[in-house]
Amino acid sequence: MNAFTSEVQHIWNLDNYRLLWDQGAYHKIAYRTIGIAAAVTAADAILAFPLGYFMARVAGGRSRAFVFVAVLLPLWSSYLIRIYIWQLILANDGVLNWSLRKVGLPAANIGYTNWAVWLIFTYVWLPFMILPVYGALERVPDSFLEASRDLGAGGWTTFRRILLPLALPGVVAGSIFTFSLTLGDYITPLLAGGASSQFIGNVVYDSIGSQQTPFAAAFAVVPLAVMGVYLLIARRLGAFEAL
Amino acid sequence: MESRPTRIALTVWSALVVLFLWIPLALIIVYAFNKSNVESWPMPGFTTHWFRAAWTSEVRTSVWLSVRVGLIATGIALVLGTMAAVGVVRFRFFGRETVSFLFVLPIALPGIVTAIALSSAFEASHVDLSMWTIVTGHATFCVVVVYNNVVARLRRSSPSLIEASQDLGADGWQTFRFVVWPVLSTALVAGGLLAFALSFDEVIVTYFTAGAQNTLPLLIFGYIRLGQQLPVVNVIAFAMILLTSIPVLLAQRLVRDTGVTVRGAAAAAQAQG
Numbered sequence: 014m015n016a017f018t019s020e021v022q023h024i025w026n027l028d029n030y031r032l033l034w035d036q037g038a039y040h041k042i043a044y045r046t047i048g049i050a051a052a053v054t055a056a057d058a059i060l061a062f063p064l065g066y067f068m069a070r071v072a073g074g075r076s077r078a079f080v081f082v083a084v085l086l087p088l089w090s091s092y093l094i095r096i097y098i099w100q101l102i103l104a105n106d107g108v109l110n111w112s113l114r115k116v117g118l119p120a121a122n123i124g125y126t127n128w129a130v131w132l133i134f135t136y137v138w139l140p141f142m143i144l145p146v147y148g149a150l151e152r153v154p155d156s157f158l159e160a161s162r163d164l165g166a167g168g169w170t171t172f173r174r175i176l177l178p179l180a181l182p183g184v185v186a187g188s189i190f191t192f193s194l195t196l197g198d199y200i201t202p203l204l205a206g207g208a209s210s211q212f213i214g215n216v217v218y219d220s221i222g223s224q225q226t227p228f229a230a231a232f233a234v235v236p237l238a239v240m241g242v243y244l245l246i247a248r249r250l251g252a253f254e255a256l
Numbered sequence: 257m258e259s260r261p262t263r264i265a266l267t268v269w270s271a272l273v274v275l276f277l278w279i280p281l282a283l284i285i286v287y288a289f290n291k292s293n294v295e296s297w298p299m300p301g302f303t304t305h306w307f308r309a310a311w312t313s314e315v316r317t318s319v320w321l322s323v324r325v326g327l328i329a330t331g332i333a334l335v336l337g338t339m340a341a342v343g344v345v346r347f348r349f350f351g352r353e354t355v356s357f358l359f360v361l362p363i364a365l366p367g368i369v370t371a372i373a374l375s376s377a378f379e380a381s382h383v384d385l386s387m388w389t390i391v392t393g394h395a396t397f398c399v400v401v402v403y404n405n406v407v408a409r410l411r412r413s414s415p416s417l418i419e420a421s422q423d424l425g426a427d428g429w430q431t432f433r434f435v436v437w438p439v440l441s442t443a444l445v446a447g448g449l450l451a452f453a454l455s456f457d458e459v460i461v462t463y464f465t466a467g468a469q470n471t472l473p474l475l476i477f478g479y480i481r482l483g484q485q486l487p488v489v490n491v492i493a494f495a496m497i498l499l500t501s502i503p504v505l506l507a508q509r510l511v512r513d514t515g516v517t518v519r520g521a522a523a524a525a526q527a528q529g
Contacts, residue, residue: 059340060273065269071263080274087277089504093473094493098280100295106296136366189364197366200459204480226376236366244364
């Protein structure tokens with residue numbers, strides 16, 4: 014960048030990458046982003062798997078259709094609004110603390126912390142995990158589970174040796190969304206996070222605001238590279254057929 | 257079959273997850289009637305005052321811009337997405353697998369990457385940010401939705417239908433009008449509805465491709481960030497939840513039991529991230 018005209022100069026060099034590498038603060042932001050993305054993915058998988066199983070194998074036709082629409086509608090309702098309502102819920106004088114007080118528990122002041130960011134991301138991306146997991150579980154033939162039982166496997170063994178491997182592509186497909194969407198977001202950390210909730214996206218957002226496009230582009234390469242590696246692994250696990 | 261305790265546990269877990277998804281949405285519907293302009297809980301009382309107060313000129317302008325952007329981006333996506341889908345499904349050519357992969361890839365890209373890519377591309381080619389740069393950005397992910405829907409439909413319909421039509425002497429236009437169109441029409445309507453819904457809600461990429469003008473999500477983003485006009489935000493939220501349910505339920509009916517909606521929903525990832 015030209016210090017005098019503050020116009021971006023097009024020179025090929027690695028200065029922007031070196032800046033990223035040398036500053037510990039950027040490392041911390043990258044780790045935080047990737048760590049929270051992983052935690053969100055894990056939480057969504059744990060929430061979604063039993064629900065997907067319920068939809069695919071336990072629920073009757075009517076209740077399955079009902080749950081399907083109940084998952085689909087939040088997915089399509091406004092993303093900003095869903096973050097905003099959680100801001101209100103988690104605020105000091107919000108619904109959460111009010112309910113906790115009603116049942117005699119101490120207030121949980123998690124508004125504007127990394128916990129809030131994690132919780133909101135988990136909420137917002139949950140339907141993206143449920144749908145592919147449900148799709149994968151629905152394709153597991155009943156006869157496989159019966160065969161496993163006939164051969165003397167208990168419920169846990171059947172789950173671990175038969176169901177989980179067959180449903181794994183669905184979980185991985187869902188995780189592509191939850192992981193990638195969290196990785197590339199700046200809105201939730203900005204609106205619902207605190208001073209130490211900066212994501213890679215926020216640095217990019219601020220850099221663009223201060224006319225430092227080249228540096229922003231360099232930092233955006235980090236999520237791109239992480240996703241590239243992630244997709245390679247996902248393809249080996251057969252997730253692309255489950256998309 | 258699962259044991260009884262397992263089934264009960266699964267049912268309870270599922271009910272809790274559905275409640276987790278829906279309690280916040282129910283709350284925002286209640287908040288739209290909040291008497292106070294301080295959004296604390298419990299609310300001091302109810303009013304319908306904000307419903308009249310919310311329709312400001314700022315809101316009107318942004319809604320109108322969002323509608324125009326959504327319609328144009330959806331139109332572009334319908335044309336390009338359908339042509340690409342027909343090309344990939346009906347013909348074999350060099351690099352076909354790559355093309356189909358490249359079409360689906362943007363779903364998996366983090367939103368900030370798409371955003372900075374578009375923003376620096378516009379900057380480098382000296383294109384001023386305007387409504388048309390927003391449309392360009394939205395069209396990139398709307399195409400994916402339409403493409404996915406049309407590909408799914410074409411894969412399930414037999415190419416011999418078209419051959420039969422040609423054998424019976426129909427020309428290209430007649431084959432399209434009486435054979436291809438009836439097969440594709442509901443997939444196109446569903447894809448178009450989903451594409452419009454995505455465009456109408458998009459904020460991550462839009463922020464980087466909009467100039468001075470505000471789409472509705474950008475306006476809400478500004479309000480929430482500054483903590484201003486929250487009663488207006490509540491009312492918009494109320495209206496948006498009701499309005500988005502309509503296209504979703506419609507699209508759901510059109511492609512019922514085909515799994516197309518699941519694919520379309522998957523493509524939503526692109527718009528939101």
